Amino acid sequence: MAANEEVEEHVHHAQNPYDRIVAGTMAIIAALLAVVSVLGQHFNTETLLNQQLASDQWAYYQAKDIRRYVAQVTEDDLIQLRAPPAALQKYALDANKYKSQSAAIQDKARDYLKERDKAGAQAGRFHFGEVFLEVAIVLSSLAILAKRKGFFAAGVASALIGVVISITAYWA
Numbered sequence: 001m002a003a004n005e006e007v008e009e010h011v012h013h014a015q016n017p018y019d020r021i022v023a024g025t026m027a028i029i030a031a032l033l034a035v036v037s038v039l040g041q042h043f044n045t046e047t048l049l050n051q052q053l054a055s056d057q058w059a060y061y062q063a064k065d066i067r068r069y070v071a072q073v074t075e076d077d078l079i080q081l082r083a084p085p086a087a088l089q090k091y092a093l094d095a096n097k098y099k100s101q102s103a104a105i106q107d108k109a110r111d112y113l114k115e116r117d118k119a120g121a122q123a124g125r126f127h128f129g130e131v132f133l134e135v136a137i138v139l140s141s142l143a144i145l146a147k148r149k150g151f152f153a154a155g156v157a158s159a160l161i162g163v164v165i166s167i168t169a170y171w172a
Contacts, residue, residue, distance in 0.1 A: 057108050068171065
């Protein structure tokens with residue numbers, strides 16, 4: 001049974017004030033769980049997107065490096081063939097151009113990797129917070145079933161821990 005269905009069932013069956021308070025709290029926890037879950041998925045997507053962008057940049061870097069190498073080999077061949085200086089200079093300039101472009105491409109790829117790592121850390125925190133919110137719903141359900149305030153207190157504490165962990169994702 002999904003968390004929302006379970007909460008709705010408890011709210012519907014809650015007769016006494018204690019059950020209503022616990023069921024209402026569970027509804028709030030379920031809403032927080034939904035928000036944290038969506039944020040966790042968002043940052044997972046950001047992680048994957050930044051990984052793909054970094055991979056694209058590294059492939060672009062390799063292409064430029066291959067062009068640089070081909071220009072250097074062509075220059076070496078032209079030296080052996082005693083080609084005119086203008087031809088040699090063209091390939092030397094090409095090799096230098098590709099080498100300077102490669103450095104910028106590498107920097108951009110490294111930036112994407114940093115963003116990937118940051119989004120991954122944020123996603124991890126949201127997922128960790130999500131676990132505590134799920135446990136809070138379970139403990140609150142047990143509080144209604146067992147009529148034990150200790151389960152409810154533990155559920156509220158678990159929910160607070162989950163929310164705090166999720167909030168700290170923005171500083172990860």
